[in-house]
Amino acid sequence: MRLVHNSLHDEVAAQLRERIFDGELTPGTFLDEVRLAEQLKISRxxxxxxLKVLTAEGLxxxxxxxxxxxxxxxxxxxDEIFPVLALLEGRCAFEAARKASDADIAVLDDLHQKLxxxxxxxxxxxxxxxxFxxxxxxxxxxxxRWLAGVIGDLRKIVKLSRLQQLHAPGRLEQSFSEHLAVFAALKARDPEGADAAMRTHLTRQRDALRALARAQSTRLA
Incomplete structure (x- = not known):
């Protein structure tokens, strides 16, 4: 498909990013510039x-x-990324508890009912x-916007692991309980409580991913 976007390299980066996240371009894959340029019908x-954009993102x-x-x-x-994510998203929860209106809480309530x-x-x-x-x-x-930008970049790196922590035994129920704790703190307008609950949530996500990686390693051994 020929790309005709004004910012052509951004559109190319978006397509390659999607192919990476979809698993079409797996970790370790050599990105052949000649072949990719032919596929996308663009110059190199x-x-x-x-590729410079994706390199800057860590993908x-x-x-x-x-x-x-x-x-x-x-x-x-x-192991290095998740403690940083926990701090950053914890700070987001802290600020959200301070700033959320009743209407914002109602929107979150609807989302938690779906959850x-x-x-x-x-x-x-x-x-x-x-x-999500x-x-x-x-x-x-x-x-x-600074918090949002850094969190977004780190999430892209985490996504490369392609392990879904909710598949760990008991993790779905645990995750839901953690979300309820975060939401309770937000409703109570408790910034410190929301921060702590969110950091716990991210820390336990890492624990679940670690358990899945160990299980996968054992199966392949």
């Missing part, structure tokens, strides 16, 4: 600019004299989507 100049790594590869996120990477239905039915895909919407709503309520 906007492609190289797009791609550039190796001198070898070229670009889809990045591989390690357990060590996740409850999906948790009870064990509809993990729908739960994930609603979970809740996190995004809390980040928006914090109204801090």
């Amino acid at each position: 100049t906007p492609l190289r600019e797009a 791609v790594r550039h190796e001198p004299r070898r070229g670009c590869f889809v990045n591989e996120v390690t357990e060590h990477d996740l 409850a239905r999906y948790a009870k039915a064990k509809r993990i895909n729908e739960y994930y989507a609603t979970n 919407a809740i996190h995004e709503a809390i980040i928006a309520l914090a109204d801090n």
Whole structure:
């Protein structure tokens, strides 16, 4: 498909990003510039600019004299990223508790009711989507573009792991309970409580991902 967007390299970056997240371009894959330029029907100049964008995001790594590869996120990477995410999203929850209006709380209440239905039915895909919407709503309520930007970048790296923590035994129920704790603090306009509850939520996500990685490693051994 020919790309005709005004900011061509941004459109190329978006397409490559989607292919990475969909698993079409797996971690470690060599990004052949000639082949990709032919596929996208573009010159190599906007492609190289797009690869620079993805490299800055951490989705791609550039190796001198070898070229670009889809990045591989390690357990060590996740161990370093999740404490930072917990601090940042905890701060978002803190600010959201201070700034949320009654109308904002009502919107969050609707989302949590959906979350409850999906948790009870064990509809993990729908739960994930609603979970994401809740996190995004809390980040928006914090109204801090710097926090939002850094969180967005870190989430992209985490997404490379392709492990879904809700598939860990008992994690779905635990996650829902954690969300209720965050929401209770938001409703109570308790910034410190919301911060602590959100940090606990992110820390336990990392624990669940670690358990899944260990289980996967054992199966492959």
